Amino acid sequence: MLLFCPTCGRLVTLEEGFKQFKFVCGACGFKMPIGGEIRSRLYPRLKDIDDVLGGPSAWENAQQTEERCPKCEHERAYFMQLQTRSADEPSTIFYRCANVDCGHRWKD
Known part of the structure:
Protein backbone atom coordinates (compact mmCIF):
# COMPACT_ATOMS: atom_id res chain seq x y z
CA MET A 1 0.00 0.00 0.00
CA LEU A 2 1.45 3.35 -1.03
CA LEU A 3 0.43 6.51 0.77
CA PHE A 4 1.09 10.00 -0.46
CA CYS A 5 1.45 13.24 1.48
CA PRO A 6 -1.76 15.32 1.40
CA THR A 7 0.33 18.52 1.52
CA CYS A 8 2.94 18.06 -1.23
CA GLY A 9 1.96 14.74 -2.90
CA ARG A 10 5.24 12.91 -2.29
CA LEU A 11 5.44 9.34 -1.03
CA VAL A 12 5.39 9.09 2.78
CA THR A 13 7.56 6.64 4.69
CA LEU A 14 6.94 4.70 7.85
CA GLU A 15 8.86 5.88 10.88
CA GLU A 16 9.04 4.39 14.35
CA GLY A 17 8.59 6.83 17.20
CA PHE A 18 8.32 6.37 20.96
CA LYS A 19 5.85 3.42 21.27
CA GLN A 20 4.11 4.56 18.08
CA PHE A 21 4.55 4.36 14.34
CA LYS A 22 3.81 7.29 12.05
CA PHE A 23 3.83 8.22 8.40
CA VAL A 24 6.32 10.98 7.64
CA CYS A 25 6.92 13.06 4.52
CA GLY A 26 10.62 13.72 3.97
CA ALA A 27 9.96 16.79 1.81
CA CYS A 28 7.54 18.96 3.79
CA GLY A 29 7.67 17.39 7.26
CA PHE A 30 4.03 16.19 7.34
CA LYS A 31 3.48 13.61 10.11
CA MET A 32 0.49 11.35 10.69
CA PRO A 33 0.44 9.04 13.73
CA ILE A 34 -0.87 5.51 13.20
CA GLY A 35 -3.46 4.61 15.79
CA GLY A 36 -4.29 1.05 14.78
CA GLU A 37 -3.28 -1.85 12.63
CA ILE A 38 -2.80 -1.26 8.91
CA ARG A 39 -3.10 -4.13 6.45
CA SER A 40 -3.26 -4.26 2.72
CA ARG A 41 -3.25 -7.24 0.38
CA LEU A 42 -3.20 -7.03 -3.36
CA TYR A 43 -3.52 -10.17 -5.46
CA PRO A 44 -2.76 -9.29 -9.07
CA ARG A 45 -4.75 -11.04 -11.77
CA LEU A 46 -2.61 -13.51 -13.65
CA LYS A 47 -2.64 -13.09 -17.38
CA ASP A 48 -4.32 -15.74 -19.47
Missing part, protein backbone atom coordinates in the same frame (compact mmCIF):
# COMPACT_ATOMS: atom_id res chain seq x y z
CA ILE A 49 -1.96 -17.50 -21.86
CA ASP A 50 -3.82 -15.95 -24.83
CA ASP A 51 -2.99 -12.47 -23.47
CA VAL A 52 0.70 -13.39 -23.32
CA LEU A 53 0.69 -14.87 -26.83
CA GLY A 54 -1.01 -11.86 -28.41
CA GLY A 55 -4.73 -12.35 -27.78
CA PRO A 56 -7.28 -14.80 -29.19
CA SER A 57 -6.53 -13.77 -32.78
CA ALA A 58 -2.87 -14.84 -32.45
CA TRP A 59 -3.79 -18.46 -33.23
CA GLU A 60 -5.48 -17.52 -36.54
CA ASN A 61 -2.15 -17.35 -38.42
CA ALA A 62 -0.38 -20.11 -36.49
CA GLN A 63 1.09 -23.02 -38.42
CA GLN A 64 -0.01 -26.63 -37.90
CA THR A 65 2.17 -29.60 -37.08
CA GLU A 66 1.73 -33.32 -36.46
CA GLU A 67 1.72 -33.11 -32.66
CA ARG A 68 -0.63 -35.39 -30.71
CA CYS A 69 -2.96 -33.65 -28.24
CA PRO A 70 -2.43 -35.06 -24.71
CA LYS A 71 -6.12 -34.57 -23.93
CA CYS A 72 -8.08 -35.90 -26.94
CA GLU A 73 -5.32 -37.69 -28.90
CA HIS A 74 -6.04 -35.61 -32.05
CA GLU A 75 -3.14 -35.89 -34.52
CA ARG A 76 -2.66 -32.17 -35.38
CA ALA A 77 -2.04 -28.99 -33.42
CA TYR A 78 -1.29 -25.32 -34.02
CA PHE A 79 2.03 -24.08 -32.64
CA MET A 80 3.95 -20.89 -31.87
CA GLN A 81 7.51 -20.39 -30.68
CA LEU A 82 8.34 -17.61 -28.23
CA GLN A 83 11.51 -16.64 -26.43
CA THR A 84 10.24 -16.62 -22.83
CA ARG A 85 13.60 -16.84 -21.06
CA SER A 86 17.05 -15.38 -21.65
CA ALA A 87 18.58 -15.48 -25.11
CA ASP A 88 20.88 -18.41 -24.30
CA GLU A 89 17.88 -20.63 -23.42
CA PRO A 90 15.81 -22.45 -26.07
CA SER A 91 12.46 -21.02 -27.18
CA THR A 92 9.22 -22.26 -25.62
CA ILE A 93 6.80 -23.93 -28.02
CA PHE A 94 3.11 -23.35 -27.32
CA TYR A 95 0.55 -25.74 -28.82
CA ARG A 96 -3.20 -25.61 -29.30
CA CYS A 97 -5.16 -28.68 -30.40
CA ALA A 98 -6.51 -28.35 -33.96
CA ASN A 99 -9.65 -30.29 -32.98
CA VAL A 100 -12.41 -27.64 -32.81
CA ASP A 101 -14.21 -29.52 -30.04
CA CYS A 102 -11.08 -29.74 -27.86
CA GLY A 103 -8.86 -26.62 -28.21
CA HIS A 104 -6.56 -27.86 -25.40
CA ARG A 105 -3.38 -25.79 -24.91
CA TRP A 106 -0.01 -26.96 -23.67
CA LYS A 107 3.67 -26.01 -23.95
CA ASP A 108 6.89 -27.83 -24.56
Whole structure:
Protein backbone atom coordinates (compact mmCIF):
# COMPACT_ATOMS: atom_id res chain seq x y z
CA MET A 1 0.00 0.00 0.00
CA LEU A 2 1.45 3.35 -1.03
CA LEU A 3 0.43 6.51 0.77
CA PHE A 4 1.09 10.00 -0.46
CA CYS A 5 1.45 13.24 1.48
CA PRO A 6 -1.76 15.32 1.40
CA THR A 7 0.33 18.52 1.52
CA CYS A 8 2.94 18.06 -1.23
CA GLY A 9 1.96 14.74 -2.90
CA ARG A 10 5.24 12.91 -2.29
CA LEU A 11 5.44 9.34 -1.03
CA VAL A 12 5.39 9.09 2.78
CA THR A 13 7.56 6.64 4.69
CA LEU A 14 6.94 4.70 7.85
CA GLU A 15 8.86 5.88 10.88
CA GLU A 16 9.04 4.39 14.35
CA GLY A 17 8.59 6.83 17.20
CA PHE A 18 8.32 6.37 20.96
CA LYS A 19 5.85 3.42 21.27
CA GLN A 20 4.11 4.56 18.08
CA PHE A 21 4.55 4.36 14.34
CA LYS A 22 3.81 7.29 12.05
CA PHE A 23 3.83 8.22 8.40
CA VAL A 24 6.32 10.98 7.64
CA CYS A 25 6.92 13.06 4.52
CA GLY A 26 10.62 13.72 3.97
CA ALA A 27 9.96 16.79 1.81
CA CYS A 28 7.54 18.96 3.79
CA GLY A 29 7.67 17.39 7.26
CA PHE A 30 4.03 16.19 7.34
CA LYS A 31 3.48 13.61 10.11
CA MET A 32 0.49 11.35 10.69
CA PRO A 33 0.44 9.04 13.73
CA ILE A 34 -0.87 5.51 13.20
CA GLY A 35 -3.46 4.61 15.79
CA GLY A 36 -4.29 1.05 14.78
CA GLU A 37 -3.28 -1.85 12.63
CA ILE A 38 -2.80 -1.26 8.91
CA ARG A 39 -3.10 -4.13 6.45
CA SER A 40 -3.26 -4.26 2.72
CA ARG A 41 -3.25 -7.24 0.38
CA LEU A 42 -3.20 -7.03 -3.36
CA TYR A 43 -3.52 -10.17 -5.46
CA PRO A 44 -2.76 -9.29 -9.07
CA ARG A 45 -4.75 -11.04 -11.77
CA LEU A 46 -2.61 -13.51 -13.65
CA LYS A 47 -2.64 -13.09 -17.38
CA ASP A 48 -4.32 -15.74 -19.47
CA ILE A 49 -1.96 -17.50 -21.86
CA ASP A 50 -3.82 -15.95 -24.83
CA ASP A 51 -2.99 -12.47 -23.47
CA VAL A 52 0.70 -13.39 -23.32
CA LEU A 53 0.69 -14.87 -26.83
CA GLY A 54 -1.01 -11.86 -28.41
CA GLY A 55 -4.73 -12.35 -27.78
CA PRO A 56 -7.28 -14.80 -29.19
CA SER A 57 -6.53 -13.77 -32.78
CA ALA A 58 -2.87 -14.84 -32.45
CA TRP A 59 -3.79 -18.46 -33.23
CA GLU A 60 -5.48 -17.52 -36.54
CA ASN A 61 -2.15 -17.35 -38.42
CA ALA A 62 -0.38 -20.11 -36.49
CA GLN A 63 1.09 -23.02 -38.42
CA GLN A 64 -0.01 -26.63 -37.90
CA THR A 65 2.17 -29.60 -37.08
CA GLU A 66 1.73 -33.32 -36.46
CA GLU A 67 1.72 -33.11 -32.66
CA ARG A 68 -0.63 -35.39 -30.71
CA CYS A 69 -2.96 -33.65 -28.24
CA PRO A 70 -2.43 -35.06 -24.71
CA LYS A 71 -6.12 -34.57 -23.93
CA CYS A 72 -8.08 -35.90 -26.94
CA GLU A 73 -5.32 -37.69 -28.90
CA HIS A 74 -6.04 -35.61 -32.05
CA GLU A 75 -3.14 -35.89 -34.52
CA ARG A 76 -2.66 -32.17 -35.38
CA ALA A 77 -2.04 -28.99 -33.42
CA TYR A 78 -1.29 -25.32 -34.02
CA PHE A 79 2.03 -24.08 -32.64
CA MET A 80 3.95 -20.89 -31.87
CA GLN A 81 7.51 -20.39 -30.68
CA LEU A 82 8.34 -17.61 -28.23
CA GLN A 83 11.51 -16.64 -26.43
CA THR A 84 10.24 -16.62 -22.83
CA ARG A 85 13.60 -16.84 -21.06
CA SER A 86 17.05 -15.38 -21.65
CA ALA A 87 18.58 -15.48 -25.11
CA ASP A 88 20.88 -18.41 -24.30
CA GLU A 89 17.88 -20.63 -23.42
CA PRO A 90 15.81 -22.45 -26.07
CA SER A 91 12.46 -21.02 -27.18
CA THR A 92 9.22 -22.26 -25.62
CA ILE A 93 6.80 -23.93 -28.02
CA PHE A 94 3.11 -23.35 -27.32
CA TYR A 95 0.55 -25.74 -28.82
CA ARG A 96 -3.20 -25.61 -29.30
CA CYS A 97 -5.16 -28.68 -30.40
CA ALA A 98 -6.51 -28.35 -33.96
CA ASN A 99 -9.65 -30.29 -32.98
CA VAL A 100 -12.41 -27.64 -32.81
CA ASP A 101 -14.21 -29.52 -30.04
CA CYS A 102 -11.08 -29.74 -27.86
CA GLY A 103 -8.86 -26.62 -28.21
CA HIS A 104 -6.56 -27.86 -25.40
CA ARG A 105 -3.38 -25.79 -24.91
CA TRP A 106 -0.01 -26.96 -23.67
CA LYS A 107 3.67 -26.01 -23.95
CA ASP A 108 6.89 -27.83 -24.56
